[in-house]
Amino acid sequence: xxxxxxxxxxxxxxxxxxxxxxxxxxxxxxxxxxxxxxxxxxxxxxxxxxxxxxxxxxxxxxxxxxxxxxxxxxxxxxxxxxxxxxxxxxxxxxxxxxxxxxxxxxxxxxxxxxxxxxxxxxxxxxxxxxxxxxxxxxxxxxxxxxxxxxxxxxxxxxxxxxxxxxxxxxxxxxxxxxxxxxxxxxxxxxxxxxxxxxxxx
Amino acid sequence: xxxxxxxxxxxxxxxxxxxxxxxxxxxxxxxxxxxxxxxxxxxxxxxxxxxxxxxxxxxxxxxxxxxxxxxxxxxxxxxxxxxxxxxxxxxxxxxxxxxxxxxxxxxxxxxxxxxxxxxxxxxxxxxxxxxxxxxxxxxxxxxxxxxxxxxxxxxxxxxxxxxxxxxxxxxxxxxxxxxxxxxxxxxxxxxxxxxxxxxxxxxxxxxxxxxxxxxxxxxxxxxxxxxxxxxxxxxxxxxxxxxxxxxxxxxxxxxxxxxxxxxxxxxxxxxxxxxxxxxxxxxxxxxxxxxxxxxxxxxxxxxxxxxxxxxxxxxxxxxxxxxxxxxxxxxxxxxxxxxxxxxxxxxxx
Ligand SMILES: [Zn+2]
Numbered sequence: 345x346x347x348x349x350x351x352x353x354x355x356x357x358x359x360x361x362x363x364x365x366x367x368x369x370x371x372x373x374x375x376x377x378x379x380x381x382x383x384x385x386x387x388x389x390x391x392x393x394x395x396x397x398x399x400x401x402x403x404x405x406x407x408x409x410x411x412x413x414x415x416x417x418x419x420x421x422x423x424x425x426x427x428x429x430x431x432x433x434x435x436x437x438x439x440x441x442x443x444x445x446x447x448x449x450x451x452x453x454x455x456x457x458x459x460x461x462x463x464x465x466x467x468x469x470x471x472x473x474x475x476x477x478x479x480x481x482x483x484x485x486x487x488x489x490x491x492x493x494x495x496x497x498x499x500x501x502x503x504x505x506x507x508x509x510x511x512x513x514x515x516x517x518x519x520x521x522x523x524x525x526x527x528x529x530x531x532x533x534x535x536x537x538x539x540x541x542x543x544x545x
Numbered sequence: 546x547x548x549x550x551x552x553x554x555x556x557x558x559x560x561x562x563x564x565x566x567x568x569x570x571x572x573x574x575x576x577x578x579x580x581x582x583x584x585x586x587x588x589x590x591x592x593x594x595x596x597x598x599x600x601x602x603x604x605x606x607x608x609x610x611x612x613x614x615x616x617x618x619x620x621x622x623x624x625x626x627x628x629x630x631x632x633x634x635x636x637x638x639x640x641x642x643x644x645x646x647x648x649x650x651x652x653x654x655x656x657x658x659x660x661x662x663x664x665x666x667x668x669x670x671x672x673x674x675x676x677x678x679x680x681x682x683x684x685x686x687x688x689x690x691x692x693x694x695x696x697x698x699x700x701x702x703x704x705x706x707x708x709x710x711x712x713x714x715x716x717x718x719x720x721x722x723x724x725x726x727x728x729x730x731x732x733x734x735x736x737x738x739x740x741x742x743x744x745x746x747x748x749x750x751x752x753x754x755x756x757x758x759x760x761x762x763x764x765x766x767x768x769x770x771x772x773x774x775x776x777x778x779x780x781x782x783x784x785x786x787x788x789x790x791x792x793x794x795x796x797x798x799x800x801x802x803x804x805x806x807x808x809x810x811x812x813x814x815x816x817x818x819x820x821x822x823x824x825x826x827x828x829x830x831x832x833x834x835x836x837x838x839x840x841x842x843x844x845x846x847x848x849x850x851x852x853x854x855x856x857x858x859x860x861x862x863x864x865x866x867x868x869x870x871x872x873x874x875x876x877x878x879x880x881x882x883x884x885x886x887x888x889x890x891x892x893x894x
Binding site: 377378380381382384386387413416417418419420422425426427428429527529533545 | 775
């Protein structure tokens, strides 16, 4: 059983079980207000699912790609929840949740703001029904996206933590490795190096 | 009832602070600073600070628990800074605190960063109680505020604050135009050694009679910064050597003078013979020295917490949280957000 948290787009929290599926979920498509809702979403999912925290086997963290301010809220919450519960963090690439369950090769995109998109290119699912990410996640201007033949396109406004959690369960069953532990910002911090002080007189 | 064991989380600027207190007793004060990462930019870059918080928060929590010799289960409550500060940085702490509190089933208190600076005073080693009312002068790279504190958890009034740059920011900017690295405070201190603080009469912002009517307790440092820049440019244009020590000492004197003049005026006006200093600029030798001189002359009791409790830290947040717990205050509800402009009158969000 897993608690899954993803704030790479809106805010999404779920509790999933390998056998029983989605036990509870809360989703908001709002691309702001992650920090406000994250607590009540987690608390609501725990209450609604009726599970005890000790029953969880881990905490899934959607590592992005996603706009940084919101993305960090979910990762921070997943990390400290896991610390408090004494459970491992399971980092996942958020885009993989979008491809999970699709049967055709797909180009997945999500909003990166500033007239750019995050994208990942997935082939058809593998023999175990798991997504096969061929390229990405990466950042591009909409005009520069790859347009390979035979690929469906999915422009997603939300990422479901329930899907991400179910995928993590399936990956665990099939002995797959999870994502790295770093947040997938895919952008450097906005910093303009100072050219030195400007004259005032 | 034994004093409450509280863990505090502070991420309002560039320090990830985790503190643990038992009532008024300090057990751990772990600070992970991203200052070095900001040095090459000459100031705090909010996105760099927020990224650093995300990576530092769990290691800092673990270290604080180790230092205090307590386990998460033993905590009575968790406290977190919900504002004011940098929004993206605050959000990391807020989200982390909420999730931690839920996973432990512990009450959570969202508290005000500025009032937290005052709360640091309850952690005094001699164990004596904070004496109230007090005037509090809180000066850092992020804020410059003058408060009247009648009750730590019930009654804090903002008397004035900076209308442009924070004092710490002025130190950073002047250091840069003098060719000194970031952070500016210690650099200016070093450069000022042997300098004459009266060599150059730099302007004291918002101290003229007409300004005092509207801005009696407010501060302004951007005019001072420009005045120093102009003075330095003229000196360089004329081909003379720059008297670095005099410039640094005179600039520092102008900042310290205006800070203390207004703070002492607040003590007099409100009949409060106590002044508490807080914030990273307290590290500045001349600010501390002038505070001691002026307070002694005016018969005002000066209190300066140890430096590790003056700069941003989680212990002061835990200490304020412990005061709220001890007073039987209800925990904050889970829906509070990060409020970059949280007013000081909102002690608990
Ligand atoms: Zn501060």
